[in-house]
Amino acid sequence: MAKSTILYLRIGEGKNLPRKDISGKSDPYCIVKVDNEPVARTATVWRDLEPFWGEEYTMFLPVGFTNLSVFVYDEDTIGVDDLIGRVTFDRETLAQSSKGLDKWFPVSLADMHNYSDIQGDIRIETTLFEKGDVKKIRAKVVEVRDLPETGRSILEPSVKLTLRESSTGGGQMRLSLRETVVKLAEGHKKMWIPAKQKCLEVDVKEPLQELKMTAEMKIESDALCCFGQVTTFLSKLKPGQTRDCWYKLLPMPQLKEIKTENLGSIRMKVRLTQERVLPQKCYQSLVEILVNSAKDPESLDPTALSLIEQLTAADQAILAHQLVRLFIGQDLVIPFLDYLTLREIRNTSCPRTLFRGNSLAAKCMEQFMKIVGMPYLSETLKPVLDKIFEERKYCELDPCKAAERKQSALRRLSLRPVDEQDKSLSVLTTYLETVMMSILNSVKECPSYMRAAFRNLARRVSDRFGDIPDYEDSKYTAVSGFLFLRFYVPAILGPKLFGLRENHADKNVSRTLTILAKTVQKIGNIELPLQNGKEEWMGPLYKWIALYTDEVKDFLDQLADVEDTEVPGCDHRRTVFSHSLIIKEGSLKKSRYRDTRLPKPFKFKKRNCWLSTENFLYAKTNDSQTRQFLPTTKILAVERVDESAFQKPNVFQVVSKGYDEALQILYLAAQDVNEMNQWLSAIRKTTISNTNLLNYFHPGVFHKNKWTCCKRVIQSAGGCQRTHTHVTLSDWRDPLDPDSEAQMIFTQLLQSRDEIRKKFLGINEQRKHSQESYDTAKDEEISVKDSHTSSTAERAMATKLLEVIDELEKAHQTFEEKAIRK
Numbered sequence: 001m002a003k004s005t006i007l008y009l010r011i012g013e014g015k016n017l018p019r020k021d022i023s024g025k026s027d028p029y030c031i032v033k034v035d036n037e038p039v040a041r042t043a044t045v046w047r048d049l050e051p052f053w054g055e056e057y058t059m060f061l062p063v064g065f066t067n068l069s070v071f072v073y074d075e076d077t078i079g080v081d082d083l084i085g086r087v088t089f090d091r092e093t094l095a096q097s098s099k100g101l102d103k104w105f106p107v108s109l110a111d112m113h114n115y116s117d118i119q120g121d122i123r124i125e126t127t128l129f130e131k132g133d134v135k136k137i138r139a140k141v142v143e144v145r146d147l148p149e150t151g152r153s154i155l156e157p158s159v160k161l162t163l164r165e166s167s168t169g170g171g172q173m174r175l176s177l178r179e180t181v182v183k184l185a186e187g188h189k190k191m192w193i194p195a196k197q198k199c200l201e202v203d204v205k206e207p208l209q210e211l212k213m214t215a216e217m218k219i220e221s222d223a224l225c226c227f228g229q230v231t232t233f234l235s236k237l238k239p240g241q242t243r244d245c246w247y248k249l250l251p252m253p254q255l256k257e258i259k260t261e262n263l264g265s266i267r268m269k270v271r272l273t274q275e276r277v278l279p280q281k282c283y284q285s286l287v288e289i290l291v292n293s294a295k296d297p298e299s300l301d302p303t304a305l306s307l308i309e310q311l312t313a314a315d316q317a318i319l320a321h322q323l324v325r326l327f328i329g330q331d332l333v334i335p336f337l338d339y340l341t342l343r344e345i346r347n348t349s350c351p352r353t354l355f356r357g358n359s360l361a362a363k364c365m366e367q368f369m370k371i372v373g374m375p376y377l378s379e380t381l382k383p384v385l386d387k388i389f390e391e392r393k394y395c396e397l398d399p400c401k402a403a404e405r406k407q408s409a410l411r412r413l414s415l416r417p418v419d420e421q422d423k424s425l426s427v428l429t430t431y432l433e434t435v436m437m438s439i440l441n442s443v444k445e446c447p448s449y450m451r452a453a454f455r456n457l458a459r460r461v462s463d464r465f466g467d468i469p470d471y472e473d474s475k476y477t478a479v480s481g482f483l484f485l486r487f488y489v490p491a492i493l494g495p496k497l498f499g500l501r502e503n504h505a506d507k508n509v510s511r512t513l514t515i516l517a518k519t520v521q522k523i524g525n526i527e528l529p530l531q532n533g534k535e536e537w538m539g540p541l542y543k544w545i546a547l548y549t550d551e552v553k554d555f556l557d558q559l560a561d562v563e564d565t566e567v568p569g570c571d572h573r574r575t576v577f578s579h580s581l582i583i584k585e586g587s588l589k590k591s592r593y594r595d596t597r598l599p600k601p602f603k604f605k606k607r608n609c610w611l612s613t614e615n616f617l618y619a620k621t622n623d624s625q626t627r628q629f630l631p632t633t634k635i636l637a638v639e640r641v642d643e644s645a646f647q648k649p650n651v652f653q654v655v656s657k658g659y660d661e662a663l664q665i666l667y668l669a670a671q672d673v674n675e676m677n678q679w680l681s682a683i684r685k686t687t688i689s690n691t692n693l694l695n696y697f698h699p700g701v702f703h704k705n706k707w708t709c710c711k712r713v714i715q716s717a718g719g720c721q722r723t724h725t726h727v728t729l730s731d732w733r734d735p736l737d738p739d740s741e742a743q744m745i746f747t748q749l750l751q752s753r754d755e756i757r758k759k760f761l762g763i764n765e766q767r768k769h770s771q772e773s774y775d776t777a778k779d780e781e782i783s784v785k786d787s788h789t790s791s792t793a794e795r796a797m798a799t800k801l802l803e804v805i806d807e808l809e810k811a812h813q814t815f816e817e818k819a820i821r822k
Contacts, residue, residue, distance in 0.1 A: 003063040004275040004740050006730075007034075008100070011042055011070065012267035013052040017107075020074035020082045025049060027075040028084065030266070031673070032057060035065055035248060037724055038640075041673045043496070043503040044075045049264075054504070056497070058730035063274075066091055066230070066248040070266065072107055085109055085263045089270060090231070090250070100271025107263040120249045121145050122159065122230060127242040128204075135239070140199045142244070159194075241820065275743045282811045283742035285804045287326070290745070294332055297339040302794040304801050305339065309360035313755045314748040320363035322748075324371060326741040333368065333449065334564075338456045340364055351465045351474035355481055365453070366486050372449045374499065374732035375581065377491055380442045382500050384434045385492070388512060389501060395424040395512040398537040425540050431516055432541075436523070436548050439488065443558045454479045455560040476526045479556050484524025493517040499731065502674055523548045583733050584611040584682040589669040590618060602646060602701065604669055611679075613686050616654065630656055630666070632686040637694040637723050640676065641667065645701045645708050650676045654683065655697060663716070667701070681728040688735050697723050746808050753805055760798035 011030055020026040025047040032040040039059060045051030068089045074082040085107035094101070123142040128135065141159050230247040237243060293303035308319065327336040340361035348354050355362045396402045402420060458475040465474040492513055495501040505513055518538065522545050589604035607618040610627075616635070619627040637655040645651070650673055654666040670676035687693065696719030700709030710720035728734075749756075 004273075004277050004743070005061045005063055005065065006273040006275075007059045007061055007068060007094075008056070008269070008271045008273070009059070009068070009070075010056045010269040011053045012269070013050065013054070014072070014107075014264055014266045015050045015104075016262075017049045017051070017072070017264035018084060018262055019049065020084065021047075021076075023047065026084070029053075029073055029075055031071045031073065033069045033071065034059065034061055034727060035067060036069070037727060038673060039677055039727060040729065041677070060726060060728045060730060062724070062726040064246070064248070067250055068094070068270070070268065072264075072266065087266060087268070091272070092231070094270060094272035095274060097271075100269060102269040104265045104267050106265045109263065121246045122249060123244070123246050125242060125244045126237065128237045128239055130239050135204050136201055137204050138199050138201045141194050143194075238820075273744075273747075275740065275747060276812060276815070277739050277743045278808075278811055278815060280739050282808065283739060283746070285807060286742055286746060287330070287738070289801060289804055290323070290326065291330055291332060294327065294336040294339045297335050297342050302791065302797045304797065305336075306343065307756065307760065307794070307798055307801060308749070309340070309343070310759070311752045311755055313752040316358065316360055316363055317367075318744065319748050320360060320367045321371075322741045322744045324364050324367045325736055326738060326745065328371070329736045329738045329741070334452050334456065337361075337365060337368060337453050338460070341457050342460050345460050345464050351461065351471050351477065354461070354474070354478055362482075362486075365457075365482050368453065369450060369482065369487050371732055372447050373487065375583070376442070376445055376447055376450075377487065377498060378500060379445055380438050381435070381488070381491055381495075384431065384438060385495050385500055385513075387434075388431060388516075389495075389505065389509055392506070392508050393427050393512065394508045395427050395515060397421060397424055397428070397515060397540065398535075401511075421540075428512070428515060428519070428541070429544060431512070432519055432544060435492070435516065435520060436551075440548075440551055440555045443555065446559060448562055450483075451559050451562040452564065454483065454556070455562055457482075458556070458560050473526050473553070476553050476556050479559070480524040480526055480552065483556075483559075484552075485521060489517045489521045489524065492520060502672075519545065523552060526552060582610050582612055583686075584679065585609065586675065586679075587671075588618070588679070591667040591669075592665070602667065602703075604646075604648075604667075609668075611682055611686065616683065616686075630654070632683070633690060634658075635683065635687045635690065636663070636692060637697050637725065638680055638683045638687070639697045639699065639723060640680065641701070642699045642709060645699070645703075649673075652676055652680055653697075655694060657692070677729065681731075682733055684725060684728050685733050685735055687725070693725050694719065694723055697721060746805070749801070749805050750809065753802065756798055756802060756805075760795055761802075 009032065011032075014028060017026055017028055026049055027044050027046050028048070028051050029044040030042040030053065031038055040055075040057050042053045042055045045053065068091075069086050070088075071086045072084040074084055076082060087105045087107060089101075122144045125140050125142050127138045129138065130136070144159065230249055232245075232247060289304045293305035308314070323336070324333060327333040341355075344355065344359055344361045355365070399421075458479050461478040462475040465471045468474075491498040491500060494504075495513075496504050504510075515538075518535075519541050522538075526549060586609060588607060588609045590607045590609075591602045591604045607620065608622050608624075609616070609618045611617075613632065615629045615631055617627045617629045634656045635654060636657055637653075639653055639655070641651040641653050643649050643651070646667075646669075648669060650670045652668055652670070654668065656664050656666070658664045668679070670679060698707050698709050698719050699721050700707050702708075702715045706713045707715075707717065707720070710717075712720075
């Protein structure tokens with residue numbers, strides 16, 4: 001049994017940020033850290049106190065993570081960037097809100113008590129027991145480890161343990177710790193244990209709500225003290241149960257109130273999803289009932305999928321994403337999409353409204369394109385988008401917007417409106433021609449998965465509406481509605497959201513992309529626009545739109561000309577892509593450790609790098625005849641390197657096992673923190689199935705006969721910091737995980753169980769909490785014909801689906817009970 005932790009974060013915008021520059025403005029950006037480990041960076045918004053970022057991140061995190069922090073900085077072209085403040089969320093707070101938090105969060109001061117120096121773990125044992133009629137809590141510190149070593153040694157570290165109840169005051173005790181070195185399997189780790197094994201014991205009238213632990217460290221080489229604490233909730237502790245856990249130390253709250261209104265606030269949405277993934281056999285019934293739904297797409301009988309698409313309590317976006325991934329892993333994604341789209345086609349009377357809403361079929365098709373089509377999208381659109389960003393040409397066809405621009409700026413006054421419009425039209429048509437030629441010539445590059453799905457969709461729509469006058473082109477509009485309106489156009493409008501650019505477009509480029517996206521959208525509509533439409537200023541582009549209409553039809557016909565034999569099967573692999581497909585490429589600077597006797601044992605050289613699921617490759621040039629390669633199965637860890645190790649930022653390391661079984665370290669330097677995090681995440685995903693991953697690593701380098709991080713003199717000594725193997729950013733490179741996907745589908749169905757009972761079985765709210773009444777109601781509802789709007793077959797399918805949900809819920813309860821007994 002494994003645990004899955006997924007964190008969704010959207011950094012929207014900021015307001016009232018402080019002025020940090022001499023111009024009275026700031027250049028703000030955000031860095032996202034998990035347990036003080038940077039994982040993402042937003043774009044910099046220049047000269048703005050109310051910046052808009054609009055960036056989203058989905059992160060896979062280790063089960064034991066403790067906090068998420070968003071740091072706000074002001075970028076300086078000269079010197080060190082200014083730290084404005086931070087917003088921090090602890091895991092307990094996020095876990096208590098199942099729907100997540102979505103609001104304005106105040107930015108607080110971030111630089112008290114050497115925040116970046118806070119590290120270490122504390123192990124505490126707590127027991128709830130009964131002594132007579134009195135409930136008691138016993139707590140004791142077992143050991144502390146991994147305290148910071150910024151000086152020659154750490155003197156007299158101590159822990160103050162405090163228990164607090166909601167109704168009464170708690171007790172507290174102070175323990176002094178003595179330093180000791182314990183040899184572990186991973187190497188030598190410094191650990192501290194209490195000098196005296198004292199226990200703190202207090203009476204409680206109700207389950208304890210809060211246990212606070214504070215570690216105060218005095219460092220000989222620093223006059224300042226570093227403080228750390230951890231808070232855990234004991235409300236779920238049962239009588240007779242002992243909890244023995246490690247907790248990560250976090251910064252203490254501010255010792256005095258600091259007015260934060262001058263630091264501004266950030267609009268964010270954050271949601272934590274924690275799943276307990278059971279063994280594969282537990283999900284067999286759920287997978288079978290879902291798979292059976294799609295085996296015969298033309299069947300009219302009720303299925304589990306036909307019930308699921310009617311649910312409102314479930315998050316349809318999450319369901320769509322996980323269902324698509326599950327069916328890809330089962331090699332049934334094409335019939336699955338065929339089944340859902342055919343149901344919507346049958347239930348739609350007018351093809352103009354087909355797939356225009358947010359139905360489950362539309363969401364699944366959209367998620368499907370994003371999962372399997374991102375390499376194709378990058379190959380098709382990235383070159384022309386890069387050119388638009390590099391040239392930064394101003395384009396405007398709307399006379400009103402052009403007039404507003406001239407009123408706010410004195411430049412371009414020498415150009416008459418007609419001259420400026422002609423110049424913009426020339427630039428736009430050049431870009432449009434490049435975009436359309438790239439799309440129209442991309443039939444062979446389009447994944448056969450997508451082509452097969454579009455073929456089925458076109459056939460179904462043609463069978464339903466093809467003989468109706470004025471709807472002969474409905475098969476084209478149905479396919480282009482997905483491919484153009486939900487794939488090409490959004491990517492042109494927001495390249496960063498599709499991974500095609502590192503930063504958002506500035507005002508000039510953004511306007512060019514907007515007009516270009518509007519034009520491609522009208523081309524994708526497969527019909528001539530009205531000359532007197534709402535946007536008459538687009539009139540000069542109408543002849544181009546008409547020119548490409550027939551060519552788009554030919555393109556869609558070619559896409560649909562594919563046989564099932566051309567569609568590769570996943571064969572239960574962990575990825576939908578070929579193992580040889582390049583999933584990440586770019587330029588990095590490479591270095592390997594050579595010899596400490598040399599004056600410069602580390603020398604970074606520029607290399608072109610490629611990553612597939614099988615190998616990490618690098619060479620001097622793109623067209624090099626020979627490439628060095630490292631099999632991903634040999635990789636043991638992928639971690640960042642301390643900036644002080646090389647006096648160089650954005651360096652990370654790939655630790656692997658050589659053919660002689662010795663550890664080898666490849667150091668790589670990226671251009672910026674975002675590029676480094678993308679490489680870290682991409683490489684980690686290729687190693688997810690490796691069984692020999694390291695638990696500890698060295699964030700420094702071995703130089704002058706010692707490690708710069710822990711000062712150990714043995715080069716083969718075990719690592720001194722924990723690895724971050726499970727910290728990855730979610731994107732199209734995510735490996736398939738059928739058990740995790742089935743678990744997340746189950747979670748959504750569990751949240752919708754009451755809706756299923758009421759909607760399809762007619763069980764009222766008063767009876768739903770009683771299992772006995774529920775079982776009786778099932779027999780009554782199935783035996784009475786036509787007593788509800790649901791058909792007999794639909795009620796029978798709902799009953800079967802509920803049995804699967806109940807079975808999985810009991811399996812979870814069984815595993816949780818076993819875990820508690822252990």
